[in-house]
Amino acid sequence: MTSTTPISGGEAVVRSLIVNGIDTVFGLPGIQLDHFFNALHDHGNEVRVVNARHEQGTAYMAFGWAQSTGRIGAYAVVPGPGILNTTAALSTAYGCSAPVLAFTGQIPSDAIGRGLGMLHEIPDQLGILERLTKHAARIDHPSEAPRAVAEAFRQLRSGRPRPVALEVPMDVLAMKAPVGDPILGAPDPAPTLDPDQIEAAAKLLGQAAQPMIFVGGGAYGATPEIRELAAMLQAPVVSYQNGRGIVDERTPYALNHSSGNEYWGDCDAALAIGCRMQIERTFWGLDDSVKVIHVDLDPTEINRVARPAIGIVADAGDAARALLDALPAHNRRRESRADELAALRARHHDKAVSAVGPQMAFLGALRRALPDDGFFVDEFTQVAYVARIGFPVYAPRTMVTPGYQGTLGYGYATSLGVQAANPDKAVLSVSGDGGFMFTASEIASAVHHKLPVVAVVFADGAYGNVLRMQKELHDGRVIGSRFTNPDFVKLAEAYGADGRRAETPEALEIAVREAFAARRPTVIEVPVGEMPEPWPVIRPAPSKPKRTE
Known part of the structure; x- marks a missing residue:
């Protein structure tokens, strides 16, 4: 009309x-x-x-x-x-x-x-x-x-x-002109499942001795089904950046990337749902001992990294529910792997503490201070890099990252959108001084709109990753990677926000807790020096083909 x-x-x-x-x-x-x-x-x-x-x-x-x-x-x-x-x-x-x-x-x-x-x-x-x-x-x-x-x-x-x-x-x-009524942009129907593919996938997973599940952002809508599949298969669930928290990472069945890499060495069947599985297949190694079942709504994604044994174009929830129905007819008898997986997680946690202790200490403080249902918005900075394996995520969508785009400076402004969408939840932004300054002027927006984001800024006066590479990979050709910072406490206060400074993990935990209790926009400066390189921990050596000791 x-x-x-x-x-x-x-x-x-x-x-x-x-x-x-x-x-x-x-x-x-x-x-x-x-x-x-x-x-x-x-x-x-x-x-x-x-x-x-x-x-x-x-x-x-x-x-x-x-x-x-x-x-x-x-x-x-x-x-x-x-x-x-x-x-x-x-x-x-x-x-x-x-x-x-x-x-x-x-x-x-x-x-x-x-x-x-x-x-x-x-x-x-x-x-x-x-x-x-x-x-x-x-x-x-x-x-x-x-x-x-x-x-x-x-x-x-x-x-x-x-x-x-x-x-x-x-x-x-x-x-001005006569205009018809608004129209609802309804979604197209989801792709129709192929029952033969589902049956073949259920049989492959059910017969596997050491299956694994990999998830990304496309799997958020299948969270309950993925948790049930993990229990049915006694299979750990692994995610890298997007997809974190689909399985509560306090439970044994959520493996971080480093422990997942070790488990991959003996994996014989992998179910990838709503993720590219690019990091794993590129850096962990891939051989004939593992059969990959790739579920994705985007048909162009199925064969992009490597051709899977079975490629299923489907909505993640539809495919996961169909697999749950088909799997019992094929699933072998499985003993609980909870203790084995818990021990693996603990061992890799200890390795991370040994290799990147300063980052892990700060992340532990932040995790204790952030409520269970709070949001963690990362950045491309030394502490947040390690968060990929060192910051447990308890619920889907509560860790926000820029994925493979790696957009330096995205974090603080993004956290304000997270807070606007979730006004009753705690939102924590974790940046380096380099990335934070990209959108630091949005402190004014946080104050104006009463968005009580708590921003933690680790300040070392440098683009730390670039500085390390210039020193170690380019014969010390340090150029353009150091800068001069403002006083972040005074900067926050000048905008009308709260400014704090914390120099230890213990002090940081107290400061973050107090800031969340105050429910005001807050910037917490954490002066730091150069930190241990995180990449050997985040990107461990390939475990497949299985190495001989």
Whole structure:
């Protein structure tokens, strides 16, 4: 049905966003988005606008919202330099398969592609967005908004979730026209399971002597089924960055990456669900002794790293439930491996403490201070690197990472999006001084929006990993890796946040606990020196083909 009362293009877009479940938009207004923000203002009781101090902050916040909830995170920025400032966050969302909607304006429609030098004009903005997203489109008339927005949400909700983008010329946002009712962007049906593949996979897993399960971000929706499969097979569950906490890492059946590598040496069947399994098959070794069953919603992922024994294109939950039904007919009698796995975990914990003791001590303090259901947002820094194997995660989605994109500087702004999406939960951001300064201005946003994130900044005055490589791999050619820091306590206080300093793990634990109790934005500076290299612990030597002692 078409409304007889003309409405603006901005109003048409906002109505469609609301129908599709968007209740929060992270954004920065500007002239090309005036009529979009006017519509957001008029729908103030239905959509919250969370602004930031830089466009990259809005996009990282939307990413944090999406990763911590599984719901669509939306952000809006002006075109040209505005949308370009968000591309690191877009690439991170793409790499992590996060459902993020990027909305941007455009120059006037009659000037697009003419090179007139209009404000914020860049060559082929839509083409740039098409290369960073799963789907990108332009709305050329208000009447197109319902269908175009619905298609964007269909893309977000169908198949492998990845970011999408919409752009609207500024004159179209201002134009008034009759517009049809908003349309719900319903997801496409999930792929139909092949019962023969499920039966073959159940038989392979059931007959295996030492099966393993590997999970990534695509497996969050199958958490109960994966836990049941692990118990049925007495199989440990391994994840690297995304996918952590699908199995509570206090239990024996969750192995971190270093202990998982050792167990892999005798593995004869591996079930990979919603993950690329790239690190394991690339760095742990792969031979004919292990048969891989790869379950993924993205058909292009099945054979990307290596061809599996069985490739199943399916929703993770559908496939896991089908395997649970089929497995009992084939599963061998299995004794509990809980004690064996607990001993393996303990041995590798001790190895980590021996190799990277300072990082492990700080991580232990942070884990004790963070409530069980709190969120840990990492960064590319020495302590957070070790968190991949040294920080136990208790529930799915409570550890947020940039995945393989490795986006230095993403962490603090992302943590604000996590907090906005989870207002009653504790959120801990762990950064180095280098990465933190990328979005440190968002302390102002945390204060303005009363987002009580606790940010721990390990300060060594250097891009530590780069500095180590320059010294050890490049004959001491130290260049561009050291810098001068502000006083982070005073910086936080200047923005109106709480500032603290802690120099030991014990002091850090107390400071974090007190900050969470205060429920105020807080920055805790931790002065540190150079730390032991983490990579031999995080990326151990291959265990397959099985080494002879």
